[in-house]
Amino acid sequence: MNEREEAIRLAVCVEPRTRRARGDNLYSKGGSKKPVGGVLWILEDNPETRNGLAATLADLADDVRPVESAEEFLDSFDDQRPACLVVDERLPGMSGTELLSMLQVQGRELPSVLVTGFATTQLAVRAMRNGAITVLDKPPSDSSLRQAVVEALHTDSQRLASETIRSSAQAKIDRLSPSERQVLEMVLEGMPNKQIAGKLGVCVRTVEARRSRIYQSTDVGSVAELVRLSIAAGLVDVC
Structure with a gap:
């Protein structure tokens, strides 16, 4: 399982619990x-x-x-x-x-x-x-x-x-610059920093700096959170 697959697993594993909790709130003790x-x-x-x-x-x-x-x-x-x-x-x-x-x-x-x-x-x-x-x-x-x-x-x-x-998730994604968006797309494909750097023709430190700005701009602290945000914004298909 690569980084992207693991991040998606972590991102969506909370969904069944969320749906159950949301569903529980719809019913009274009598079942209506x-x-x-x-x-x-x-x-x-x-x-x-x-x-x-x-x-x-x-x-x-x-x-x-x-x-x-x-x-x-x-x-x-x-x-x-x-x-x-x-x-x-x-x-x-x-x-x-x-x-x-x-x-x-x-x-x-x-x-x-x-x-x-x-x-x-x-x-x-x-x-x-x-x-x-x-x-x-x-x-x-x-x-x-x-x-x-x-x-x-x-x-x-x-x-x-x-x-x-x-809408909230998309607004956070929209804060990214074109170069940061490029890096985000490759991160979501599961590429490591070295491979992203090779694809973009930049050094690894540049990729690391862009990833850091992506985290800051979107208010996330991990790849799993970044994937969860991207799923919410419709950038990642989990089906």
Whole structure:
């Protein structure tokens, strides 16, 4: 096992524990998931149904926003907070699946729950390809709807957390000069300093100095930490 392989092993070995710990935090002692806050959008054109859903799900999010059309939703939606969309398929104007498709095309991720009285396999496949975590028959049971909403809110919360980690890691990588970035790429390939020096046509001391600056600029103290940072920034594929 070379230096890079060992560093990747050390970098990713904490991930299962992290995921388990994160998963443990999602559940109460009774086994049901805890609310995570965020925004719950309820898109339903029938006022009575819309208000009933809002009352049923009010305790699951910090902010419950009932809206009656896809257009009203699109005018207000902000993907910078954890969110979930409960959406009826049959709406005036744009349908639920058409809305999900538009969000997908725009690159706006939003875990959604599609509710329909006319479920088909084709509809379910199309909805789930466009971000729905499930499709529920209308009217859904309170328990199945609440479970789906909490799952969606947790999914989006984790997405935003991952994006924050990636953005922070990338910002540290961006501090490096072009020459330091060259050395980083070769370090990530597992090359020792002498080989890097030969590749770049510089002396070993120059490589050592650049590696030292890389550590300082990215706030890491070891190769394992440097690899972990590079994984977070998307520079290293661990698959």
